Amino acid sequence: MATVSQIEIKDLAFAIEGKEILHGLTLSLAERRVGIVGRNGSGKSTFARVVSGLVAPTSGSVTVNGHDLAKDRRAAIREVGILFQNPEHQIIFPTVGEEIAFGLEQQGLSKADAAQETQAVLDQFGLSHWKEAHIATLSQGQKHLVCLMAISAMKPKLLVLDEPFAGLDIPTKAQMNRYLSLYEGSLLHITHDPADLEGYDHVVWIDQGTLRQAGSRPEVMNAYLAAMHSLGEDDDIAYLSR
Numbered sequence: 001m002a003t004v005s006q007i008e009i010k011d012l013a014f015a016i017e018g019k020e021i022l023h024g025l026t027l028s029l030a031e032r033r034v035g036i037v038g039r040n041g042s043g044k045s046t047f048a049r050v051v052s053g054l055v056a057p058t059s060g061s062v063t064v065n066g067h068d069l070a071k072d073r074r075a076a077i078r079e080v081g082i083l084f085q086n087p088e089h090q091i092i093f094p095t096v097g098e099e100i101a102f103g104l105e106q107q108g109l110s111k112a113d114a115a116q117e118t119q120a121v122l123d124q125f126g127l128s129h130w131k132e133a134h135i136a137t138l139s140q141g142q143k144h145l146v147c148l149m150a151i152s153a154m155k156p157k158l159l160v161l162d163e164p165f166a167g168l169d170i171p172t173k174a175q176m177n178r179y180l181s182l183y184e185g186s187l188l189h190i191t192h193d194p195a196d197l198e199g200y201d202h203v204v205w206i207d208q209g210t211l212r213q214a215g216s217r218p219e220v221m222n223a224y225l226a227a228m229h230s231l232g233e234d235d236d237i238a239y240l241s242r
């Protein structure tokens, strides 16, 4: 059954070593498909990490389905899964089967049940022959796919995707897209490609660590793309960090 996650963010700020990366962010999200856009270095990945509870806000609050995930790790494992931009940040185990089974065992499944679920997700992707494959021998795009299988096997209510299609070839991207479009939980999807957000309900635009605009996809994407094209005409795109 389809579920919609409720994300409540109040006056969120996040700093590292005194450098403020996110600030003054207040946002309430209750849509099944939410896109996150913004320039390089605007704070999107940091936002994803804070929403997922991997890091705690410096001030303000973030809850997902009523849970403060940075404080409640049990709830975090149940509620949210995050697919990192770089699969190397995610993978722990040598083989594909072990990597997928690990998350399921973390959720409390017995070894036998985790093995069964692992097989089911490999079958669903038509990749049962990957079970014993050594992850180190896979390409970057294939590693990305392993991470998606491992995370989605855990069936989190909210799946946070940080540029999940980076480096994927066209058929693999299409396969991943088909799978994600059927995902029953909510998706929070960071991307630089507007085409990835076809069919999405809502878009959040993050600019220099703060909320620039949030609303329906056409409204926000039109404003965002107009601003990006106008910046693209400028030769001084250095920007970097503030």
Ligand SMILES: Nc1ncnc2c1ncn2[C@@H]1O[C@H](COP(=O)(O)OP(=O)(O)OP(=O)(O)O)[C@@H](O)[C@H]1O
Binding pocket: 016, 019, 021, 038, 039, 040, 041, 042, 043, 044, 045, 046, 047, 240, 241, 242
């Ligand atoms: N661990 C860290 N230490 C210091 N600065 C950091 C750290 N992580 C992120 N930053 C800084 O925070 C800002 C936002 O980074 P973040 O990765 O969240 O941006 P992004 O919008 O995801 O960028 P991109 O689109 O390029 O992936 C950048 O200026 C970055 O240099």
